[in-house]
Amino acid sequence: SCLRRSMVISTHRGLVFGFKMTELPDNQGWMILFSDITEVQRMEKQIKEMEKLASVGELAAGLAHEMKNPLAGIKTSLQLLLSDDLEREFSERLSRVILRDIDRLDFLLKDFLIFARPKAPEPEPLDLPKELEHVLMPLRLQYPEVTMRIDVGEEPFYFDRNQLHQILINLVVNALQALENTKDPNVLITDAIDRNTRTLIITDNGPGLVPEMIDKCFDPFVTSKAVGSGLGLAIARRLAAQNGTFIDLSNIPTGGTRAVMVQDLSFFRTEKDTQDTT
Numbered sequence: 028s029c030l031r032r033s034m035v036i037s038t039h040r041g042l043v044f045g046f047k048m049t050e051l052p053d054n055q056g057w058m059i060l061f062s063d064i065t066e067v068q069r070m071e072k073q074i075k076e077m078e079k080l081a082s083v084g085e086l087a088a089g090l091a092h093e094m095k096n097p098l099a100g101i102k103t104s105l106q107l108l109l110s111d112d113l114e115r116e117f118s119e120r121l122s123r124v125i126l127r128d129i130d131r132l133d134f135l136l137k138d139f140l141i142f143a144r145p146k147a148p149e150p151e152p153l154d155l156p157k158e159l160e161h162v163l164m165p166l167r168l169q170y171p172e173v174t175m176r177i178d179v180g181e182e183p184f185y186f187d188r189n190q191l192h193q194i195l196i197n198l199v200v201n202a203l204q205a206l207e208n209t210k211d212p213n214v215l216i217t218d219a220i221d222r223n224t225r226t227l228i229i230t231d232n233g234p235g236l237v238p239e240m241i242d243k244c245f246d247p248f249v250t251s252k253a254v255g256s257g258l259g260l261a262i263a264r265r266l267a268a269q270n271g272t273f274i275d276l277s278n279i280p281t282g283g284t285r286a287v288m289v290q291d292l293s294f295f296r297t298e299k300d301t302q303d304t305t
Contacts, residue, residue: 094135097128104128138258142247145262148190148269150295152183155227159216162195170203174213179227180220185295190266194274197263198229198286205233205284227288235278244276271295 045064048057104121107113113121159177167175184191199214206212209232219226236244245264248257260276267274271294276286 094132097131097135100128101125135258138262142258142262142265145265145269146190148187148266150185150187150270152185153188153191154181155179155184155218156181158184158188158191159195162192162199166196166199166203170206172212173203173206174211175199175216176213177216179216179218182220182225184225184227184290186270186272186290187266190270194263194266194288195229197259198274198288201260202229202231202233202284202286205235206231209233223292225290225292227290229286229288230279230283232283235282235284236276241276241278245274 043064044061046059046061048059050057104125108118108121156177156179159179163175163177167173199216202214203212206214212232214229214231217228217230219228245260247261260274264274267288270290272288272290274286274288276284279285
């Protein structure tokens with residue numbers, strides 16, 4: 028088969044040319060094809076900018092929608108409190124409603140800031156079984172009816188400790204909440220290692236994801252729960268990406284849900300090499 032190479036070069040006049048080199052058979056040399064792709068590059072840049080603006084617009088709309096209900100509750104409660112003929116008990120109840128809605132707004136904005144501007148990771152080699160047990164310990168007390176098992180290797184897991192805990196709490200709590208009406212509920216955490224990746228797998232034997240949520244569960248402000256900001260999984264995926272890891276959720280054919288964290292083992296080696304050369 029012929030060997031093909033493609034490259035892009037820019038000129039001092041702002042023009043962009045692409046060229047492809049194809050090796051001719053029987054050692055007859057190379058065929059080089061040039062094309063002016065200046066306009067194509069400009070259009071691709073515009074499309075990327077438009078996609079960024081669309082994403083910002085979606086986030087803003089989602090945040091505004093989530094803020095609307097607590098703000099409406101605060102406004103209504105304050106209007107009633109301004110009345111002169113309210114009984115003390117009713118006034119105290121309205122005050123508690125206001126405080127509750129303020130707490131909801133505070134929780135929402137904190138989550139949004141973590142999603143929009145996450146802290147830079149500080150990765151370190153972690154004892155994965157120990158970190159998992161640390162995360163599961165309070166959850167075992169909160170969900171005593173659920174059997175939670177850990178079966179992972181002893182190899183160091185390179186990750187930011189606080190961000191790993193935040194990701195695991197989101198994934199495991201989602202699994203635990205899905206097991207509410209399941210007989211003999213259980214959560215199993217395992218891992219798999221090959222030359223290039225290490226995968227952490229969290230499975231449960233619950234009802235699985237509803238079909239309409241499979242492709243949307245990581246979208247900001249999308250949730251099937253009665254309460255919550257809908258940012259938990261979006262934050263988890265964002266924090267994981269900072270640690271060279273991709274998160275995904277899928278249904279298990281035999282029942283339940285599988286969450287996977289796939290880490291590219293070369294990610295931090297590359298980051299370190301880059302830092303060492305600067």
